[in-house]
Amino acid sequence: MKKFVNDPKNYVAEMLEGVALANPGALRYVPAYNLIMRSDAPNDNKVSIVQGSGSGHEPAHVMEVGKGMLDAACPGDVFAAPPMDYVYETAKLLSSPKGVLLLVNNYTGDRMAFDMGKEMAEADGVRAEILTVNDDVAVQDSTYTVGRRGVAGNFFVIKAVGAAAEQGAELDEVIRVGKKVNDVTRTMGVALTACTPPAKGSPLFELGADEMEFGVGIHGEPGRERRKLKDADAIVDDLLEAVVTDLPYDRGDRVALMINGLGGTPLSELYILFRRAHQRLADRGITVGRSYVNEYCTSLDMAGASLTLVRLDDEIEGLLAAPAEAAVRVF
Amino acid sequence: MKKFVNDPKNYVAEMLEGVALANPGALRYVPAYNLIMRSDAPNDNKVSIVQGSGSGHEPAHVMEVGKGMLDAACPGDVFAAPPMDYVYETAKLLSSPKGVLLLVNNYTGDRMAFDMGKEMAEADGVRAEILTVNDDVAVQDSTYTVGRRGVAGNFFVIKAVGAAAEQGAELDEVIRVGKKVNDVTRTMGVALTACTPPAKGSPLFELGADEMEFGVGIHGEPGRERRKLKDADAIVDDLLEAVVTDLPYDRGDRVALMINGLGGTPLSELYILFRRAHQRLADRGITVGRSYVNEYCTSLDMAGASLTLVRLDDEIEGLLAAPAEAAVRVF
Amino acid sequence: MTMRQTEFVVRVIAETAIENEKYFGDLDSVVGDGDFGYSLARGFEKLLEGWDGLDRTDPGTFLKKCGIVITSRIGGTSGPIWGTGFLRAGAAAGDAAELTAVQVVAMLRAAIEGIKARGQSDVGDKTLLDALVPMTDALASGGLPAAAVAVREAADATAEMVAKRGRAAYTGERSRGSVDAGAMAVAVLVERISETWPKQGDAS
Amino acid sequence: MTMRQTEFVVRVIAETAIENEKYFGDLDSVVGDGDFGYSLARGFEKLLEGWDGLDRTDPGTFLKKCGIVITSRIGGTSGPIWGTGFLRAGAAAGDAAELTAVQVVAMLRAAIEGIKARGQSDVGDKTLLDALVPMTDALASGGLPAAAVAVREAADATAEMVAKRGRAAYTGERSRGSVDAGAMAVAVLVERISETWPKQGDAS
């Protein structure tokens, strides 16, 4: 296994310790609940923003804790939703008179843990609401499934609700904003390699040298279909077609465009994808108002990328442009 | 080849176009010289800071162009120093009465291109100086070799000279600061996989499942020696031993600690490495004053990491803490 | 089923889940995300860590306490699903000191209803329910040996299904051809209980 | 060597470098960074793009113009090294309309001195100099066929050396056992010139 890992059972705990050590003063770490929280949270005059999810998606979400972003994140093990307890304890610790907003990526396990954790916290007097993120167009929303997955688009929901909460908005208002952003956000992903969960020690699946998985989520599972590998531009065209036609995004729209790396793909390639997407959006009469090229929501070491669009209006653009800090360090 | 790539000959140009498209207004792109520059550069009241190097190290250096960082970067092809022409034209374009500082990572090709480019620019009346970065402890500095390589530590030199220049320092002063930072910066790297240059289309070398390359640079070449893979903590201990004993860093020192990903290693693993390094430094009585965990200087999609220490004093810490912006987008 | 036998069954489940961590994880890797074995193993380890302190007033109380640990400490989909199963089984057992075979079947049916409600799922969705339900039917009509045979057949048969719930559902038609990890885990656990039960019966 | 023959030699070098992009790159992958073939190929492509516009006043001028293109447009170590070689050779040729064999050798010696100065390198450092110098010696004493034989032997012999210059030097002792990419490139180019030269001689 070509990974920096000690005992795989300690993978998440050691990572979280690292995050805490790298952000002394700013973040607090509560090992019992895999909890990373702002040291200055909760704040009585601010809605607390919390997100769980499995680990393995870094920087989502533990490294998105900071001013104008999340107040706390309580990840489960790699690709496993946090146990209900973590959600319950986190909600209690982050309890504010203005309320706690629990952000959930739409997966069976996460939803169950958050539903149950929220119920229990409410029984203890915590004011809590859940907001579900489901931006993935690879999954057809039907009565047969749990519905669309929450993938890299969660960044925009976090950023928007984080900004609104920081500005003092009430819980209802924060939820309105979050729903609004989620409703105009769509993502489609592609994987070039399978990832290797540390506890498994080998890739989750085998992929031929000339194959890719189209329509993947963020848990290393196979996608909608296996396709022949294409060049970068052709892949972008396919991703963009799926995303643009889904909402749909129309001529005259102004959007945020995100190219998100899945973990094993270098920045250089992400910018090559970004270039094409930007050009093709221009061809369609869609203007890129804000650009995001980096890793935001990953699947361990998977080589691959996802493309996200957010339809902007003045309100959303203002929230996305609002100042923010995150644990993931650049300077 | 599990990469997002079109014609490999266009790899660098397409990436640079992407960078320019993602930063409208802020950056200017001059295709003829692979040049990415601040739109507001040159500034008559500021030393211009310029860096070349091969491509494939992103975000170094094109995505480090911005206020308080580089004024321009002119990369060559993947792992190839920029042609002399690029350096010459860049120096002319960035010419300021206060001077141009050319940062060079210490490699034969880069040094030759910058020496020649600088000479030619000077003949055209440009005031230019060269500052060489050589932080890699894997290479023994001897008369037989070109000397130590410049690797991820270049980030700190860029950050410091960028801050000093932004504050209006004169060229001599900027150089003093840069040399000072370079002198207290040391790095050691390890690779778990070989990287795949797009034009080659296959990994540069083969590495057994239980092997790693210890003491690698940033061009995908093999390192000082091939070793048996160890667990993350043991690898950190070896890296740290090499770095700490080199300067050496002593009990009572305050340092910046950087864990730099080489491109294919996810953030989660970098924080696992960071944790151990932080703990071991504490054991040695060395305090971590500033923490850096991310990709700063990569080798395409190579899985691996490097560990950098910078001995801090008030001056260096102030420069590292100064505000800065970079093309690589986080929010 | 006595208190001791209840303890025995839960212990076999826990130990077997821990032993099969890798196998269960590999099953979940085919069209899932590979964490199923890890989640179960870590969760049941936690159950065994606090084993001696669990309230043993009666089988129902014991099962409920197990359910609380599982629900609160196992992550992924499995924590809530398995925890709910244990909680509902415990509740159905009431405060009886010993359970008849009929009561055991009723307990399992309660667990199944709980899982269906929690997972918004049903037989045919390619989940552990597709092993648990046929197993319970067989147990009711033919006892443990029949249940062990039925559960293996049922788990194998999930290979023919298209997943409609859980992570495998995202892959749609591609989920056909491989067995469901949860269903196969139920089969392995029930087989192990069946294998070890006679000895337990003798000993008690 | 006439102007036409000079053009011919440079053209063969350019075309052969472009044809061998992959081979040269693979040689540079063993203990280097794999860009050597790419750098040479792209650089000589640029030379051929502007081919018709190059000043052909005399062989010396022509070689200098080639050197300027190569120095300014090829990246990596190879641009400055190869460009310097062409520039110095051109300078040594002066404005002679045709060069004698002795002048050609002197030109090559000038190129070698230029490369040594530019690269701060010498024979024995495991670089292209270890092919270029023995080749020039053989050319002086035995003409082109002898040079072609000598250069191959010399390039092969670099496998025994430890690199002291260039990227391969970073790997220290590990550089032993594989030939130097630059030296082998020189061998391939000289062999090709030698193979094609007679036809050229006939045609001119």
Ligand SMILES: Nc1ncnc2c1ncn2[C@@H]1O[C@H](COP(=O)(O)OP(=O)(O)O)[C@@H](O)[C@H]1O
């Ligand atoms: N909605 C559901 N209802 C009942 N069982 C389910 C449901 N979703 C998944 N399962 C079962 O859980 C197993 C997967 O568990 P686990 O790996 O913990 O979940 P996750 O998909 O969150 O990684 C599946 O094999 C299936 O048997």
Ligand SMILES: Nc1ncnc2c1ncn2[C@@H]1O[C@H](COP(=O)(O)OP(=O)(O)O)[C@@H](O)[C@H]1O
């Ligand atoms: N200092 C030097 N002097 C002369 N030739 C050199 C020197 N360094 C390297 N070379 C030659 O250049 C070749 C590598 O060229 P290239 O791949 O372009 O360089 P880089 O190491 O910058 O990637 C080597 O095989 C060697 O023959």
Ligand SMILES: [Mg+2]
């Ligand atoms: Mg999971």
Ligand SMILES: [Mg+2]
């Ligand atoms: Mg190179």
Ligand SMILES: [Mg+2]
């Ligand atoms: Mg799973």
Ligand SMILES: [Mg+2]
């Ligand atoms: Mg090279």
